[in-house]
Amino acid sequence: MISPKLYKSSRTYDFFMKFLGYESGIDRFLTGLKLDCADDCRILDVGCGTGLLGLHFLERYSQSSLQATDLEPNFLQATLDNATRRKIAHDRISVGVSNVSSPTQVTSLDGTLKTLSADSFDLICMGAVVGYADDTEHSVRELLHLVAPGGYxxxxxMNESPTGKFVSHRYHYRNIPLQRMQQVVIDTGCEVSVSKLKLSHLPAKFTRTAIIARKPA
Ligand SMILES: C[S@@+](CC[C@H](N)C(=O)[O-])C[C@H]1O[C@@H](n2cnc3c(N)ncnc32)[C@H](O)[C@@H]1O
Known part of the structure; x- marks a missing residue:
């Protein structure tokens, strides 16, 4: 488990993601990704933080819907606040508390527990969260189970550069090596590719690498 003090202030996290240019760097990276998703695709953002990944895809696919989850309810609120700022209608978004250790179990803010079904998302996005799972490999497998055929x-x-390792250590993030992560994806029968962030994606390039899995159609 993470320290209870980490990520308590979603406002501070949001401020730094924007102020340091992290959010726009990741946004530029995602914009460059070629994906074969329908306009009404179903998106899941796991450990959504301030929502930068899920909200990007909601803007990109105009009829899409988003299930955003996080361990901390204040981040779910930050995601909704950022949706308002980006003029994205809240009726396209469901938020719920979920631990990435059991990512199929989601408790909505009114206390209703639901279980996410296999094959029910066309696009699952996450960033710097699966290293907080009790068993990272198990969580990756569970998440791939939720991806619909042909989905991503x-x-x-977090990458394995000195900066990535330093930030991971600072935030108690324990990820499995990139190669192992790729193998876990391959073992589930999915294709995998790794995309390094470029200079144009600074400063996100310093700490992040994209691993993209696709389930066969
Ligand atoms: C480094 S932030 C990443 C936020 C966002 N996904 C991004 O890429 O910037 C980590 C997020 O994971 C959440 N988190 C930490 N431990 C978690 C857990 N066990 N289950 C689900 N979310 C968790 C934190 O609350 C925080 O919002």
Whole structure:
């Protein structure tokens, strides 16, 4: 488990993601990704934080819907606040508390528990969250189970550069090596590719690498 003090202030996190240019760097990276998704695709953002990944895809696919989950309710609120800022209608978004250790279990803010079904998302996105799972490999497998045939899991993961390792250590993030992550994806029968962030995606390039899995159609 993470320290209870980490990520308590979604406002501070949001401020730094914007102020340091992280959010726009990741946004530029995602814009450059060629994906074969329908306009009404179903999106899941796991450990959504301030919602930068899920909201990007909601803007890109005009009829899409988003299920955003996080361990901390204040981040779910930050995601909704950012949706308002980006003029994205809230009726396209469901938010719920979920631990990435059991990512299929989601408790909505009114306390209703639901279980996410297999094959029910066309696009799952996550960034710097699966390293907080009790068993990272198990969580990746569970998440791939939720991906519909032909769908994607995009993981904007902490990278293995000195800066990535330093930030991971600072935030108690324990990820499995990139190669192992790729193998876990391959073992589930999905295709996998790794995309390094470029200079144009600074400063996100310093700490993140994208692992993109696709389930066969
Ligand atoms: C480094 S932030 C990443 C936020 C966003 N996904 C991004 O790419 O910038 C990590 C997020 O994971 C959430 N988190 C931490 N531990 C978690 C857990 N066990 N289950 C689900 N979310 C968790 C934190 O609350 C925080 O919002």
């Amino acid at each position: 899991l995009i993981n904007i993961e």
